[in-house]
Amino acid sequence: MNKTESMLMNIAAITKVELCVIEEGKAENVLTGEKLSMDNGTIRSRIATILSGKSYPVIIIDDNNVFFACLKEKDTRFLLGPVCVRPLSGSELRKHYRLHHINPHIGHDPKVMAFTDFLNLISLISCTIGGKSYNHSELLALNNLPESLLLPNRHEQILFDLSADEDTSYHHTYMDEQSLLSCIREGRTDDALMHTMTLDTQIGRMSKKEYSHWTKLCAVSITLCTRAAIEGGLTPAQAYRISDFYMQKMDACQSIPSLISCRNQAITDLTDRVASKQNNIRTSSYVEKCRDYVSKNYMNKIKIGTIADSLGINESYLSRIFSRETGNRFQDYVNIVRTDRAANLLTYSEEPLAHIAEYVGFPSQSYFGKIFLRFKGMTPRQYREKHKPLEFTSITQS
Structure with a gap:
């Protein structure tokens, strides 16, 4: 492809x-x-x-x-x-x-x-x-x-307002923006680019002139993503050097596609560096493959034996080196990934706890609550109440 x-x-x-x-x-x-x-x-x-x-x-x-x-x-x-x-x-x-x-x-x-x-x-x-x-x-x-x-004529406008009112539209735009920034803070490059493309179709007009609109949109995107990269572990000096490089590169762009490409390069660069920073502890290729598998399959049932079979090594051996090099038992690591993903959903969505538990791979809501309390120090409901953005709360209560 x-x-x-x-x-x-x-x-x-x-x-x-x-x-x-x-x-x-x-x-x-x-x-x-x-x-x-x-x-x-x-x-x-x-x-x-x-x-x-x-x-x-x-x-x-x-x-x-x-x-x-x-x-x-x-x-x-x-x-x-x-x-x-x-x-x-x-x-x-x-x-x-x-x-x-x-x-x-x-x-x-x-x-x-x-x-x-x-x-x-x-x-x-x-x-x-x-x-x-x-x-x-x-x-x-x-x-x-x-x-x-x-x-639109008045009849169509009323019907459209009933199905997708303006407050909801802005709310979804805000939520997608927060999802993008979470992807950057967590070093998830592919997801960050997908959320960026979502926002491209939702953001309001920043200028009546098409090229000017995209110039401003791309500049705002890079600025927001730079801040998220700092929150993800990059030093301010490193993040702003990257930002300045791509901002200057945008000045030389002559077309909208080149602006979008430059913006996407900046997001990829920032997010990749965050991921590298977060994975700077040297691990074996087997452990890296375990982590990659969990990252892609955490929503499903995961057994270390399945990974060991695909690598052609003994399950016990893989379990030992994973624990030694990461400091976590394999199943604990799986649950950490699942609780981190669940924490984002609790913060930036209105989904019921049972749906979130099922989505991130827990077999039941009660087990989800038990594991979440273990790794986050509070229940999922307490976490949602503590971390819900003010803008989100005001919208859902209005």
């Missing part, structure tokens, strides 16, 4: 908007990995025909006020959608399925999002696949659509 494909997969996974890639007579849903039919009766084939010869993003609005977008890069076409500004009623959904020849038993309801967010997503994908971004007015003008679409 190349870098562009990886970024598209992350965008689809984060936004939950269907993204289909059409090339050489084949189509695939990036969100689900599903291979799609190219029958002439399908919406994908019809939109692929509509896009023939057009290199700019094409926006289609069907009779149900459901939106699609189609983009083209060389011989590959990208279909984005369906999206609508409010949930469809039962009759509207049936009409939607009939109109697009979709099996209602396997079809997905259109994603609900503001039209302006849909335009932002089109621009982000265009920038990812071809290096070209568009502002809202440009996308509307290219498709001969009225500017009034940026101001």
